[in-house]
Amino acid sequence: MTTRDEPVRRPTTLRRVLIPLALAQFICSFAGSNMNVMISDISTDLGTTVQGVQVAITIFLLVMAALMIPGGKLTDKFGRKRCFTVGLVVYAVGALLSAAAPNLGVLIIGNSILEGVGTALLIPPVYILTTLLFTEITSRARAFGAISAMGGIGAATGPLIGGLITSAISWRAAFVFQALVIVVIVWLARSITDPLPADRDRPFDTGGAMLSAGGLVLVVAGILAADENAWLMVGLIATGAVVLVWFFRATRAKERAGVEALLSTALFHVRTSNLGLVTQNTQWLLLTGISFVVSAYLQVVRGYDAIETGVVFTAETAGLLVASLAAGRLAKRCAQRTLVLAGFVVVIAGIAVLLTMVRGAATAWAFVPGLLLIGLGLGVMLTPSVNIVQSAFAEHLQGEISGLSRSVSNLGSSLGAAIAGTVLVAGITATPERSYALAMIVLAAAGTVGFVAAALLPRVPADPVTPTTRPER
Template sequence: MAERTRTGRFSPELRRALIPFALAQFICSYAGSNMNVMINDISEDLNTTVSGVQVTITVFLLVMAALMIPGGKLTDRYGRKRCLTVGLLVYAVGALLSAAAPGIWVLVLGNSILEGVGTALLIPPVYILTTLLFTDLASRAKAFGAISAMGGVGAATGPLIGGFITSAFSWRVAFLFQAAIVILIAVLCRRWVTDPLPPEPAMPFDVRGTISSSVGLVLVVSGILAADDNLAVCAAMIVAGILVLTWFFISVRHRERAGKPVLLSTSLFKNRVSNLGMITQNIQWLMLMGTSFVVSAYLQVVRGYNAIETGLIFTATTVGVLLSSLLAERFARRRAQRTLISAGFALTIAGIAILLPMVSATDGPWAFLPGLFVIGFGLGGMLTPSVNVVQSAFGEDLQGEISGLSRSVSNLGSSLGGAIAGTILVAGITATPGRSYALAMIAVGVAGLIGLAAALALPRGRPGQPLAAQ
């Protein structure tokens, strides 16, 4: 199968394998944003608050971020296809439990924990198997592009699909939809996906590193979520998280020098291009999820829109992402990756600049459409180049680790988007809704400026080629 990619074209076998890979990324990204349009429905049904739903969404994204790197390491030990299948089954159980949840804590267990763990197990094998099966740069870039584009489409269409299902049936049916898609993916993987490398059961696993890195990330994001309740607790948790993460990296370096197994090789952070690419990845998803949660919550809680009305407004973002994704290959042939990523950030920031004054000037739903379209178009155009920049910076011997790290960084960005922008919004959504909405979106825009600076620091490169090859 691998040899048939040398021409840069996909063989029938590879085209079939790409379908479940792309669907897997789609449903995981979809799950991160579809709950945004269910805020009122879930709050009323489970007797909780906007803050409770925000925590559920953010914890789901955080669990993915914290466990994505360990998930990538487990693929070598137990096999990529096996981890993919187990992840899909755990995800399906979580989705079914969420659909039947009698209260918010059962929803947290099903959606945030089990679906988060399932995603952390299934996403790394998707990217590792793509790297192993698509052996030349041209076909691999196309495959990564298709998978990343489906991730962007999933995140963008989450509010629309989730809103339709919630309004037509129930928010619980939206979780049944996820379970059905995941089971379909499992069936397709069993039939169409092969693992070219055998597992290595004797490969050691860094349990201590897994625990310390996960605890550090949880403390930092939980501290941000606590900001609207107690600033002292917020600061203490963030500082504690930073200290734990610092200890984790120091421990990794010492264990690496002693020749012991580590969760994450420090060599992954010695590549300047990859580091900048991961910063852009993190902030792209921060902007996407931050915007999705803030606008969705504002529409439902302040403007009183229902799930389907909120989802329809987000169609503008979906159209923007789809259009730029369809044009991505043409853009890649004509423009360097640095240019595409920089332009994406500039457009996304411009979309926020359009959104803020238009929403404050009128109560009509049309005021959201131009800004959301520009945001979607900007984000859709830079998701794939950022993945290519990071993945292409390393050889096949490090693809397992960099895939896990790359996905972890992206999901950390998503959780930070929900935590930072969501916390700013929730803090004043009842007393000063207009002001808190504006501050939350400004925070997203400031993050975009940081991402733009990182993109401009990338090497210029040439159109159609990964930066690592230049």
């Protein structure tokens, strides 16, 4: 007698399942970086500014981060496969609306809101389905590695592919491309079967979802307001912090009362996982921040078009691809902590090279060494950071930690675009070289924070937390 999920556990079928899941992570990461090379084209076509495009990019990344945990919870209530499909459809509608946008407002609705909501619905099922379908530890690690690598590759190739499409056709065609990829994913995902039934009676913490999303939005909005009004910035960030504290206090109160909350506070009781989340957040902050700063500088200051900007980023893409392909072999020879530490060192070195070689250099070749190093460093540590976090918990907690992990990573992306972008945009017209240098210094400081977090990781991984295991504090 066979069970319902036995067919999807055969190796060939599992590979077919992995393709649409990895491709979904690729297109969502691609969407977070491909707009960077369209800054000049979009601002000219829609009659907006560099800051307007920055706001659109940041809101997209922020919506993903703010709704990722609620999106993960909805998978239990409505089913992982259903949420995955609905998210894909919402994303595709947003992409098509963005392609037809007559102004910045409509672009924000299509790209920032609808694509962001779609991503928040479809990404948690990617990681939860992977956990449920790949039951063998080694195969699951490989699957997570493939998905994480596709995410990094999507973010790294976004500028190149986006630049090619924008130069050959228009920036609008890049959104049509995204919609077409979504159609392919929907078709490939037909064979995916949800191993667990949906639980319609499962409660959903609406209040917690509103508080967590509101707090994150206020904090990032405060960062975006830094170059407009210092008092507004402080007020928004402080209010956001208060709302987030309110969220965590309300969550603990619900747990004490035996009510299911949006997020289990037990996830924050494991030191290894907490440090791993910091490294994840920092990695995506660096990837998105560097991409935005270099792209804006090339287009606004150097006058490069979309394709020229995309070609420059080929160096970063090549570095990330090479490191990702070698990740499996490196994992056998080196501890995950060592790989993360080495990755941060290489990325910080790449930022230093971008600072020293680019200033005063007239040729685009000056960007290549630094971007290559950054790609190599990020490629080395993206997958180990995910494995560190996921491996800190037992199987029954994989769904929750997956949602938290994706939320923290996407929050890093939004912070990268907001912080580094704000520093650059504030003086890109009056003092472009100084603004570029300051933005890079801020990113190097963020990389240092990630390095310190990685250095504090335990040298010997602890056993996964289970109901009978006391969390390490």
